[in-house]
Amino acid sequence: MSRFIKTDGRHRTIEGWPLVFTVLTTLCILVGGTVQFLPLVLVESNIPTIETVTPYTPLEVEGRDIYIAQGCVSCHSQQIRPFRDEIERYGEYSKPGEAIYDRPFLWGSKRTGPDLARVGGKYPDLWHVRHMENPRSTTPNSLMPPYPWLQEKTVDFDDIPGKLSALKKLGTPYTDAEIDGAAQTARSQAEQIARNVAANGGPSGLEDKEITALVAYLQRLGTDLSKAGN
């Protein structure tokens, strides 16, 4: 090594030139990220779109934000790897095109609890209501914290149009009519879920509660792939 790095050589010179040193360092750290990221944005075939994948409904957007606020992603992944055991346990492995409306992505990095990428439709609405209120009522020995406040806190439906329009600016294809009517659309989806929960013997009066939005989101997870057309 001593043959090409001399103690009084060229490197010694740039050690006296902080600006040059800083510029060279900056160039070094920009290469890797650029080479890896640009193709992900520019080459469409990297993320093949799936026809049946559509944006979240207004209530599901709200439910997703509740999922984020509770920190569910700390313990639950949403990304099924293409392994035999994972497909057996959780369902079809996750595709790039399924996540195109996920802002932020919620794939997670730890499975303290099971993966939720395809939990949509796996359990009835009431199961989720009971599970959030007291996880051990549906899953004996579960370590999950209880979330009883989700049945008490109310959803601010009037906030939803603002959220949709922020998402639209970023590229999610909501129409202006959808954004204007978002609060109403969310209310009617919530009423439907609340009716279903009450009809099956669950608590009533959940139509404006956070749990209903969260259930809407959870029931949507991973279901786009199996919609008609695939």
Added chain:
Amino acid sequence: MESTQTPTQPGSANPSRLTVTFDDQITRYFVIATAIWGFVGMLVGAIIALQLPFWQANLGEYLSFGRLRPLHTNAVIFAFAGNAIFAAIYYSTQRLLKTRMWSDGMSRFHFWGWQAIIVSAALTLPLGITTSKEYAELEWPIDVAIAVVWVVFAINFFLTLRQRREKHMYVAIWFYIATIVTIAVLHIGNSLAMPAGLFKSYPLFAGVQDAFIQWWYGHNAVAFFLTTPFLGLMYYFLPKAAERPVFSYRLSIVHFWSLVFIYIWAGPHHLNYTAVPEWAVTLGMTFSVMLWMPSWGGMINGLFTLRGAWHKLRDSVVLKMFVIGITFYGMSTFEGPMLSVKTVNALSHYTDWTVGHAHAGALGWNGFMTFGMIYWLLPRLYRTELWSGKLANTHFWVGTIGMLLYVIALYSAGVTQGLMWRAFDDAGRLIYPDFMETVIQIIPMYWVRLVGGTMYLVGMVLLLVNMYMTIKTAKEKPVDASIQVAS
């Protein structure tokens, strides 16, 4: 700073000499903040470690696991390790460049701004105000504040570089430059978002692209917040404590440039087997394996600096801590590339093995390098003896045994659960189709981990006591160090 660099008084030793007084008060601030936030961050860590095997410890909405986990990671990374690297940078940069910091005001703005950001994190995260992106959970107004404080820090640092009285920059300074530049790039890149209200935003990129950007950031937060500044710290404080020059100048050149170039590529190994395209994760894996060598270059340069000085470990708790720190650095930078290899990752990912790996680096490398630095700095910053060498030695042992328990418990938990998830019987059915079965199996390991983590926390308390008593017993108001330079 004309007030701080006054010519010596007539009659003193040499009229052609100038006295430069260093700003050591800013280092004292950062050292004290490091110890206090370290305790807070690790206490929250112990609480969430208890919540895993004992769900009753989830005390309501604001203190449940999902809210406290990001508080723990942010506190230990940005408050504990963050304040520690700033203490190291302000102390060593002034001495290596033979000049006071360019602006005392900017140094203080950096200190108080950073503490304000930490407090705002401690308030918003329990309230559920979060982006959910790991180690970047803070919402956009705080992200803007971070960018402002960081830019002020950078300006102050680079203008100090410009007014240096030492022509060549020592290797520690190289690592500080890489830290300052890269953290700015990563933070801004990963925080690009559209606000939807004061406490909510949606990221510019979605899905696969967002995942990539997040782990480009996430992995390089490890690289440029928890590795490069700590290597700079090592290059300054280890030779000082050992009173030996650094082992190899050439090795420092080779490992510096290869480390800063290669690290950035490694992010996608966090996304093995996900929907991120195969070519990208394979690149990430390949560069992660390559990263092993530059990392060990740092370890070798550190450990070999102690050649002929190993006997000093008997009496120096500082050196003992540095040796454990550098050894854990070596172990985690071997383990990291190993875990990035797809076949290993298939087993380890999503399990506690990853958590164990992260803590080997955080507790071993970041924690022990910080502790060693603080024990070395305290007598010098306060012109007194360390209050109790014995207590520091107890800290060393309780911390070392604690983190060994911690990582061994989680390795065991991770491998056990990973193997159970993929176990098939002869008929081709999952042996443990019920997820709960695989959880119950590892609960004893969660308790062991809690014991180990609590021991480490006790060590942190011992440091706080030692620091408090050292400062209290210091005879007078602390005096800042000064040197004579040619005017």
